[in-house]
Amino acid sequence: xxxxxxxxxxxxxxxxxxxxxxxxxxxxxxxxxxxxxxxxxxxxxxxxxxxxxxxxxxxxxxxxxxxxxxxxxxxxxxxxxxxxxxxxxxxxxxxxxxxxxxxxxxxxxxxxxxxxxxxxxxxxxxxxxxxxxxxxxxxxxxxxxxxxxxxxxxxxxxxxxxxxxxxxxxxxxxxxxxxxxxxxxxxxxxxxxxxxxxxxxxxxxxxxxxxxxxxxxxxxxxxxxxxxxxxxxxxxxxxxxxxxxxxxxxxxxxxxxxxxxxxxxxxxxxxxxxxxxxxxxxxxxxxxxxxxxxxxxxxxxxxxxxxxxxxxxxxxxxxxxxxxxxxxxxx
Numbered sequence: 630x631x632x633x634x635x636x637x638x639x640x641x642x643x644x645x646x647x648x649x650x651x652x653x654x655x656x657x658x659x660x661x662x663x664x665x666x667x668x669x670x671x672x673x674x675x676x677x678x679x680x681x682x683x684x685x686x687x688x689x690x691x692x693x694x695x696x697x698x699x700x701x702x703x704x705x706x707x708x709x710x711x712x713x714x715x716x717x718x719x720x721x722x723x724x725x726x727x728x729x730x731x732x733x734x735x736x737x738x739x740x741x742x743x744x745x746x747x748x749x750x751x752x753x754x755x756x757x758x759x760x761x762x763x764x765x766x767x768x769x770x771x772x773x774x775x776x777x778x779x780x781x782x783x784x785x786x787x788x789x790x791x792x793x794x795x796x797x798x799x800x801x802x803x804x805x806x807x808x809x810x811x812x813x814x815x816x817x818x819x820x821x822x823x824x825x826x827x828x829x830x831x832x833x834x835x836x837x838x839x840x841x842x843x844x845x846x847x848x849x850x851x852x853x854x855x856x857x858x859x860x861x862x863x864x865x866x867x868x869x870x871x872x873x874x875x876x877x878x879x880x881x882x883x884x885x886x887x888x889x890x891x892x893x894x895x896x897x898x899x900x901x902x903x904x905x906x907x908x909x910x911x912x913x914x915x916x917x918x919x920x921x922x923x924x925x926x927x928x929x930x931x932x933x934x935x936x937x938x939x940x941x942x943x944x945x946x947x948x949x950x951x952x953x954x955x956x957x958x959x960x
Contacts, residue, residue, distance in 0.1 A: 661778060671718045673960045678711040680953030682731060682764065685886045686794060686834055688871065691919070691943030696744060702796045704949060711953070723784065726773040731764030739798045739830070745813055752813040754820070755803030757829060758803075767791040770842065780848035788860055790838040790889060790913075792947070798830040820947020831872040834945060836915060838862035838889040852899045858892035867918045867945045873879025882943035884920030889913060898958075906953040915947040 683705045690698035711729035736759050743753035774784035802822040806814040814820075840862025848854045865887035871880040890911045893907030922942045 637744055640874055671716055673716045676955050676957040677711040678953050678955035679892055680951060682707040682709060682949050682951055684949030687946045691942050698743045700739065700741045704741050704761060705737045707731040707736050707761050707764050721774045727768040729766045730958045731761060734763050736761040737824050746811055751816040752806055754804045754816050755801060757798035760797045760799060762797055763793065763795035765793045768889050783879060784844045788840050788842045788944045789883035792836040795833045797828050799828050799866055802827055831877050834869040836865065836867050837867040842888060856895050856898045865889045865918065869945060877926055879925045881918055881923045884918040884945055887915055887918035889915045898907050903959045905957040907957065909953050911951045913949050918945045
């Protein structure tokens with residue numbers, strides 16, 4: 630829970646400082662278009678962007694390595710605005726910081742599947758409207774060129790990613806078997822649906838990842854350039870909070886041992902001497918996370934305040950596509 634709060638504080642503070650008016654960082658001297666700008670101690674640029682996230686976050690419950698439950702939270706789509714600041718020095722060093730904040734609203738469906746017979750067959754299922762209440766990302770990069778040639782630069786960058794999400798599951802239906810203990814009748818499409826009204830689950834998930842990226846930039850002509858990047862973060866952490874409102878139980882989970890894969894590509898067009906329009910896309914995937922769960926009862930009928938802890942019982946993953954349009958101004 631402390632890690633989740635730290636992720637949220639970092640992202641929110643940076644977002645407030647940068648502000649919605651100057652949302653993103655550009656790639657001033659890092660852009661191939663600007664390779665031959667007059668030498669000076671440093672250059673800076675700011676960018677504003679709009680875009681859309683499309684993806685899914687998964688929440689897992691394990692027992693002795695077996696998957697008891699899987700919840701899939703949708704991010705399709707979530708519209709966001711962003712701000713980026715880039716600073717490049719005369720010796721080639723470049724650093725950028727980018728914050729993106731999504732607009733809250735309906736973002737698809739959340740499904741909850743249980744496999745409680747121990748044989749991998751689904752026994753319980755529910756589906757609800759998924760509302761994204763909060764979606765914030767922070768991307769920090771810094772590094773130097775490793776290869777430089779006329780119209781072509783390859784840089785090695787250190788990367789820090791912080792992601793913070795909050796969803797709620799509202800309305801929808803349940804498909805549960807008649808049994809109250811195992812063995813349960815396997816689920817099927819024809820299982821009786823029981824409608825529910827209101828908010829049943831509130832789920833918050835925060836990620837931190839640290840790694841490297843190879844960034845290649847190339848000039849196509851005097852006004853157009855492109856870039857591709859591949860990144861790998863061998864250190865990925867996650868904390869989440871899962872509030873089950875109908876049953877009166879909260880789950881606090883801290884996970885580690887994960888990794889992040891990142892691929893991106895963009896095209897830049899100089900539209901004025903000091904401004905650049907960019908179109909880009911990227912994909913992030915976080916996998917391999919596992920950790921412990923602390924269960925806290927909150928309902929008066931379930932001994933409120935009583936806690937239980939389970940080892941290696943929690944898992945999480947994230948897959949997100951990011952499509953964006955950015956306008957950059959050189960300072």
